[in-house]
Amino acid sequence: MKIGIILYSYSGNTLSVGERLKVLLLKKGHEVSLKRIKASDEAPNSGKPIQLTEIPDTSQYDEIILGAPVRAFSLNPIMKAYLAKLPDLQGKKISCFVTEHFPKAWMGGNHAIKQIKRMVSAKNGNIADCGVVNWSNAIREEQINEMLSRFSS
Numbered sequence: 695m696k697i698g699i700i701l702y703s704y705s706g707n708t709l710s711v712g713e714r715l716k717v718l719l720l721k722k723g724h725e726v727s728l729k730r731i732k733a734s735d736e737a738p739n740s741g742k743p744i745q746l747t748e749i750p751d752t753s754q755y756d757e758i759i760l761g762a763p764v765r766a767f768s769l770n771p772i773m774k775a776y777l778a779k780l781p782d783l784q785g786k787k788i789s790c791f792v793t794e795h796f797p798k799a800w801m802g803g804n805h806a807i808k809q810i811k812r813m814v815s816a817k818n819g820n821i822a823d824c825g826v827v828n829w830s831n832a833i834r835e836e837q838i839n840e841m842l843s844r845f846s847s
């Protein structure tokens with residue numbers, strides 16, 4: 695299967711999870727690309743309107759895995775801007791994950807996942823599976839491994 699891991703990462707946490715997922719999916723024999731969403735000014739407090747400079751294409755993939763950080767108890771606005779720009783996702787299987795600093799998923803992660811689900815559904819995509827990684831949780835590694843094994847099965 696042709697899988698696209700499409701993510702936004704500011705300080706590297708989400709990227710590190712996406713890279714691990716890529717290695718796992720490649721081992722399972724899939725064709726995998728990891729693409730990063732980028733914006734012209736990514737400073738969290740810039741206050742400027744978001745201008746995306748890297749807008750990964752979704753059309754070539756059978757399955758897409760989206761990844762993003764939580765910001766201010768919500769989905770990172772750069773991922774939001776990307777999702778708003780996406781074309782119709784009819785027939786695409788979409789999984790998603792978010793990373794956040796706080797130790798529990800209800801501290802912003804679940805809300806961010808709901809936001810992704812809502813935006814993907816509005817584009818007719820089929821949500822398959824989602825996960826939250828709580829970076830300051832003592833069992834973060836288990837969380838990541840459990841999520842990666844779900845996503846790669």
Ligand SMILES: Cc1cc2nc3c(=O)[nH]c(=O)nc-3n(C[C@H](O)[C@H](O)[C@H](O)COP(=O)(O)O)c2cc1C
Pocket residue numbers: 702703704705706707708709738762763764765766767768793794795796797801802829
């Ligand atoms: C401006 C800003 C706001 C943040 N807000 C939250 C938050 O509300 N809840 C949380 O758990 N983590 C929050 N974080 C932490 C990030 O979500 C967390 O470190 C994430 O793993 C970063 O992913 P990245 O390294 O891929 O950018 C915030 C980080 C920044 C820079």
